[in-house]
Structure formats: structure tokens, C-alpha cells
Amino acid sequence: MALPQGPLEHRYRGEHPVRTLAYLFRDDRLRLLVAFLAFVVKHSPVWLLPLVTANIIDIVVEHRPIDQLGGNTLVLLIVLMLNYPTHLLYVRCMHGSVRRVGTGLRSALCRRMQELSIGYHSRVSASALQTKVIRDVENIEVSAQQSADTGLAALITLTGGLAVIAFRVPTALPAFIVIVPAAAWLIRRLRTRLRSKNEQYRRQVEQLSTRVGEMTSLIPVTRAHGLERTAIGRVERSLSQVLRAGIRLDLLNGHFGALAWILLNAIGIGFLAGAALISYYAWLPITAGDVVMLSTFFTTLTGSMTMLMGLAPIITKGLESVRSAGEVLQAPDLEENTGKAQVDEVKGGLRFEGVTHRYDGDGPAAVVDFDLSVPPGETVALVGASGAGKSTVLNLLIGFIRPSSGRILLDGADMSTLDLRSYRRFLSVVPQESVLFEGTIRENVGYGMPDVDTATVRAALRDANALEFVERLPEGLETIVGERGARLSGGQRQRIAIARALIRDPRILVLDEATSALDTRSEALVQEAMDRLMRGRTVFVVAHRLSTVRNADRIVVMEHGRISEVGPHAELLRRGGAYSRLQAGQIT
Structure with a gap:
């Protein structure tokens, strides 16, 4: 089934939810018309039956020609027989349209989430977004189906019944x-x-x-x-x-x-x-048949009116869900890449020039006047107390956030002019908590690389010190890791994440507290794998344990968002400054 290709968010800016729903169903207008006509036919016995009953009673009471009895009965039987095919046609057209709209809306929400900035995702919980994709769209589908089924039944019964009364007993x-x-x-x-x-x-x-x-x-x-x-x-x-x-x-x-x-x-x-x-x-x-017809219509039409009145909370719930989905689809906090230069090659040279960043426009700066030049192939470690600005520098480097002032140059090009999606093809991140999805080890290592061969996957696992434990697993590469890698230990998950980074052969590598949550043996295996991963690449490392960064080419010590010291491990120790104090604090 074809899904909508373009984003839907432009229709959600200031639109009333009813207009939004009309837009969502725009491609199914013909199906909805067919569904309406089919419903009119399939539901016609409800208001035809009292009329035919009245005719039959009058035939008996007034001793009209008996062939009229056969004619009335035949009409009703034909209409009843038509109910089956027209009901299936209605379900196919109406319910199918609702399902297509729900699928398209979920697709639009997921696409929009990929376009929204990391700042937006840090403010809005993942569970709230999941609720919008699953529950809110489900509410819209249920509300649309119930409104169509109940509302059409009530309206057609009311319209048909009142028309018969106006014709027969005005x-x-x-x-x-x-x-x-x-x-x-x-x-x-x-x-x-x-x-x-x-x-x-x-x-x-x-x-x-x-x-x-x-x-x-x-x-x-x-x-x-x-x-x-x-x-x-x-x-x-x-x-x-x-x-x-x-x-x-x-x-x-x-x-x-x-x-x-x-x-x-x-x-x-x-x-x-x-x-x-x-x-x-x-x-x-008024004939005897009319008396029976009017009595029957009273009950039928009262029930239809009651059903219409009962639709209000169902419709309200559906429209509120449309508004909820619209909060995501019209969120302005986007990562803009349209029209910017594609990155086809990365050597790995980076330069921060007077970079300052504030998460809140009027709030305190998380990073202030950050100046750093990193040639290709150098390993830079960022250290400092919590809140010093280390993670903000990494987010600026990855392009999750933009500098409030200053600029970042990639191989001499201002990153604000580049399509960051193409830049990230040359970058890999190994976070503190490795994120695996519920699939096989092969799928997790080759994520986003559907054509990668088994030999390449095995080589990446071998370099990540993961092949040995993978081969001991009953299913090997086809072992299901469980939700978020729950069937693997922390060290095993981290080595799978390193293999995922290795297989992409990145030019820039970001290691964010990649060993802080591991035991001593797991840390040694992961550190050995990371040493292979870092060779020949520009590397930024954030680590809480200073013992893991002593071999970095340069260590950048940060305090309150500013660079306090820069230099190799031994030199910084000789200076006796901020780095020495951090080192002494960890030894103590």
C-alpha cells in the first residue's frame, strides 16, 4: 500500500481539527462517496420496513388486490438481499480509508520525529511521543469509524423516516x-x-x-x-x-x-x-397501516436522535487526538538541512571558533567562548566535573544543537552551511548506554547497511572483541538480542555498539563515557576494542575515569563551560592545575 510521501505538517499550522481531518481524507474522497451510497442502500430496510408494513396492513384491512402484497414483499426482500454486498463495500471503502489515514498519520509522525531537533527530544519524553503515534492515532481511527457507522445510520434513518412521513402522512x-x-x-x-x-x-x-x-x-x-x-x-x-x-x-x-x-x-x-x-x-x-408505521417510526427516530447526541464525546475525543498529533507535526524546532551543501568527503579536521551555546535563549550559557583546533587523526579528551559543558561540546560536534554564537568548521567549511545528515555518514558515536534494537546481532551491527556481507560483520565483531562470545551463542550472528539488548551483558552490548561503529569506518568518532558503567574485565575488553576503533580517526572522548584518557593526544579540561587547560596527560600533571586536582580527587 502506498503511503504519503510528503510531510503533512504544513496543514496543521492553525488549522481546526475538522479541516485537518478533511485534508487527511482528501485522497479517499471517491471511496468515501462510494461508502456513503453503499450505506444508504444497506441501511434502507430500517426506514423502508415501517412503510412496507403499513402497506401490508392496509392491504389486509382494506382488502386491496392481493398482488400488492407480493409486490411489497418482493421490494423488501430485494433490499434485504442487497444488504450483504453493500455492507462489505461500505466496510472496504470507509474502514479501509480510515486505516489508510491512520497509517499515513503514523508515518508522518515518525518522519517528523526524525526531523525534530535533539533539543526537542530532550524536552519531550519518548513515552509521550509513543503515545501520540499509537494511542492518539488509534483514537482518531476509532472516532472516525464510530462516527461514520453510528452517525450515518442515525442520519439516514432520520432523513429516510421523515421523508416517508412527509410523503405518506404529512x-x-x-x-x-x-x-x-x-x-x-x-x-x-x-x-x-x-x-x-x-x-x-x-x-x-x-x-x-x-x-x-x-x-x-x-x-x-x-x-x-x-x-x-x-x-x-x-x-x-x-x-x-x-x-x-x-x-x-x-x-x-x-x-x-x-x-x-x-x-x-x-x-x-x-x-x-x-x-x-x-x-x-x-x-x-390516517389509515390503520399509518398508525403502525408512525408508532414504529417514533421509536426508531427517537433512537437515532439519541445516537446522534451520544456521538459528541466520541467526536470530541477524536478531535483532541488530532490536536495532540498536531503538536508534533507543527513543532517548529526542526533541524534544517534543506538546500544546504552535501558532504561527500570528510578528512576529520575540526575547528571551534568562539563557540557559545545557550539551551534557553535568555538562560546561562552551557559553553562559553570555546576555541579549539583539532587536526585530522587527533584524539581529544574532554574532562571536567558534571555540568562543565562536555556533553554540550559533543552535541555541537554531532550537530544535534547549533552554536548560539561563533562557528564550527569541518575541514574548513562552516557546519551551518552543510547538510548534517550527509556529514553524519562519516561519524560514529559510542554512548555510555549502548542502544540496541530487538533484532539479531547481525542486524544490530549492520544497522542501516542492508547489503553488508557476513565476512565484514565478523571482522567488525572480531576487532570489537565480540566475535568470541557471539560464536558461543546458540544462534551465533542470528541471536536475538532482546529489547534494548536485554539478553546481553553491559560489556557485550558495548562491544556490539563498537562493532556497529567499526563497520562504518567513520572519519570522526565520538566516545561518550563508553566504559563508565562496566566492570574491570569488561572495561579492559572494551578499551582494547576502542583502541582499535580510534586508530587513524579524529576522536573526541568524554570520560569520567581519567585513567581511560591518559593516552589522548590532548586533554581539554572544562570548568563552567569554559576551557581551563589543554595539553597531554603528563604536561597537565606537571602544571598542578585543574587537571591535577581532578586526578587527586579520583585517587583519593
Whole structure:
């Protein structure tokens, strides 16, 4: 199935959600028209049946020609037979359109997330974005389907029924226009009061769920202190409250349900009796068949009006989900690459010229007047206390954020003029927490490289000190690593991440606390793999343990966003400055 290729976000700026939905369904207008016509045919028995019933009663009562009975019956049978194919056609066109729109909207959201800056992703939680892609789009789909199914059924029944009444018994039309909405409103009011009570009960059940969750999480503490009876007592008190609330709710359901049923049927009986009296005394030209037809239509049309009134919360929920998705699709915080120069080759030379960056336009600077020139192939370590600005420098280097002032040059070219997507093809990052997806080891190492061969994957794993443990696994390269690599140890995950970096042969390498979370043996294996990875490349290393950066060509010591010292390990120790203090603090 073809998905929309262009972004949808330009339609979301200041648009009302209804207009947004109209735009989303623009390519399915013909299908929606076919779906509407199919629904009219498939639903016609609902308003045709009372008319045919009236005709048949009049044929019997007035002793009309018997062939009219066969004609009326045949019409109804034909319409009933058409319900099956037209219903399938409606589902295919309407529900298929809704599904296509949902898929296209999810695709647009995912594309937009890839375009939004890292700053945006640092402010908005991943779970919130996941909810927008899954739950909000699902709400839109459900709301559209229910609105179409229920709304079309109600509208066509109302339109068809009123048209038949206007044609057959026009004098009864004013009564329907007044009584039907009034009866529907009364029933709706009763159901609204009932819904508020259901909402209260739902909250109490949620409170019980919280209590059970607390109990399960506290089981080790409960057992250790012999408090099982106390824990059970807390839950049982909540269970008793839910039991009492549930019984009260059942009684209220019965109370309001019975009242609504009695009210609707009482009004219907009154309507039937009134129509019968009018026919009996010939106050209006109404036949016996018309009396039955009008009585049936009263119940049918009142139900349709009630369904229409009940659509409001469903539609509101769907439109709110459209707004929620629009928050992502119209977010202005984009990484702009359109029209910028493509990067076809990287030697690895980098120069920071007076770079300052503020995450908040008026807030304090995370990096201030950062000046550093790095020739190709040099290894630079960034050290300093938490909040010194190390991660900000890495984010500037990767292009996740832009300098507030100053500039960064890549092989002499201002990075603000470059397409950063093409630049990143020559860059690899090994973070502190390696991120693996739920796939095979082969797929994780060759991520984004579908044509890579097995020999290349094995070579990357060998250089990353990972091939030995991979070959011991039952499935080898085809072993599923689990969600976020859960089936592997921390050291194994990190070596897979290094293999992923190696296989790309990057010119610039970023190592962000790549060994800080590992035990001593794993750190030694990972450090050996990183030493191979760093050869012949421009490398930026951030490390908390100073022992891991002593072999760097230069060490940049940062304090409060500024460069405090620059030099090799031995030279910085001889100076007795900030680096020496950091070293002494770790030894202590």
C-alpha cells in the first residue's frame, strides 16, 4: 500500500481539527462517496420496513388486490438481499480509508520525529511521543469509524423516516419534529447522570489497582518484616469499598435503565394511542397501516436522535487526538538541512571558533567562548566535573544543537552551511548506554547497511572483541538480542555498539563515557576494542575515569563551560592545575 510521501505538517499550522481531518481524507474522497451510497442502500430496510408494513396492513384491512402484497414483499426482500454486498463495500471503502489515514498519520509522525531537533527530544519524553503515534492515532481511527457507522445510520434513518412521513402522512410531520428530539433529550439526560456514576466507580477501581501494585512491589519488605496480614488488610479494605460501590452502581444502573425504558415506551404508547384515536375518529386521513408505521417510526427516530447526541464525546475525543498529533507535526524546532551543501568527503579536521551555546535563549550559557583546533587523526579528551559543558561540546560536534554564537568548521567549511545528515555518514558515536534494537546481532551491527556481507560483520565483531562470545551463542550472528539488548551483558552490548561503529569506518568518532558503567574485565575488553576503533580517526572522548584518557593526544579540561587547560596527560600533571586536582580527587 502506498503511503504519503510528503510531510503533512504544513496543514496543521492553525488549522481546526475538522479541516485537518478533511485534508487527511482528501485522497479517499471517491471511496468515501462510494461508502456513503453503499450505506444508504444497506441501511434502507430500517426506514423502508415501517412503510412496507403499513402497506401490508392496509392491504389486509382494506382488502386491496392481493398482488400488492407480493409486490411489497418482493421490494423488501430485494433490499434485504442487497444488504450483504453493500455492507462489505461500505466496510472496504470507509474502514479501509480510515486505516489508510491512520497509517499515513503514523508515518508522518515518525518522519517528523526524525526531523525534530535533539533539543526537542530532550524536552519531550519518548513515552509521550509513543503515545501520540499509537494511542492518539488509534483514537482518531476509532472516532472516525464510530462516527461514520453510528452517525450515518442515525442520519439516514432520520432523513429516510421523515421523508416517508412527509410523503405518506404529512400532517404528522410537525409532531415528529417536536416530540422526537424532546424524547431523545430526556433519555440522554438520564444516561448522562448514569455515566457520571460509572466514572466514579472507575476511579475507585483504579485506586484498587494502585493498592494492588503497591502490595506486589512491597512483597520483599512485607515478607522481611512479617507484615503479610497488614498488607492483605490494606487491600481488603479497598476491595470492600469497591464491592459496596459496585453494588450501589448496579442499583443505579437498574434504576436509571428502568426509568429510561419506561419513559421511552410510555411516550411511544401515548403516541400510538394518539395516532389510533386520530385514525378512529377520522380527524385526519390516517389509515390503520399509518398508525403502525408512525408508532414504529417514533421509536426508531427517537433512537437515532439519541445516537446522534451520544456521538459528541466520541467526536470530541477524536478531535483532541488530532490536536495532540498536531503538536508534533507543527513543532517548529526542526533541524534544517534543506538546500544546504552535501558532504561527500570528510578528512576529520575540526575547528571551534568562539563557540557559545545557550539551551534557553535568555538562560546561562552551557559553553562559553570555546576555541579549539583539532587536526585530522587527533584524539581529544574532554574532562571536567558534571555540568562543565562536555556533553554540550559533543552535541555541537554531532550537530544535534547549533552554536548560539561563533562557528564550527569541518575541514574548513562552516557546519551551518552543510547538510548534517550527509556529514553524519562519516561519524560514529559510542554512548555510555549502548542502544540496541530487538533484532539479531547481525542486524544490530549492520544497522542501516542492508547489503553488508557476513565476512565484514565478523571482522567488525572480531576487532570489537565480540566475535568470541557471539560464536558461543546458540544462534551465533542470528541471536536475538532482546529489547534494548536485554539478553546481553553491559560489556557485550558495548562491544556490539563498537562493532556497529567499526563497520562504518567513520572519519570522526565520538566516545561518550563508553566504559563508565562496566566492570574491570569488561572495561579492559572494551578499551582494547576502542583502541582499535580510534586508530587513524579524529576522536573526541568524554570520560569520567581519567585513567581511560591518559593516552589522548590532548586533554581539554572544562570548568563552567569554559576551557581551563589543554595539553597531554603528563604536561597537565606537571602544571598542578585543574587537571591535577581532578586526578587527586579520583585517587583519593
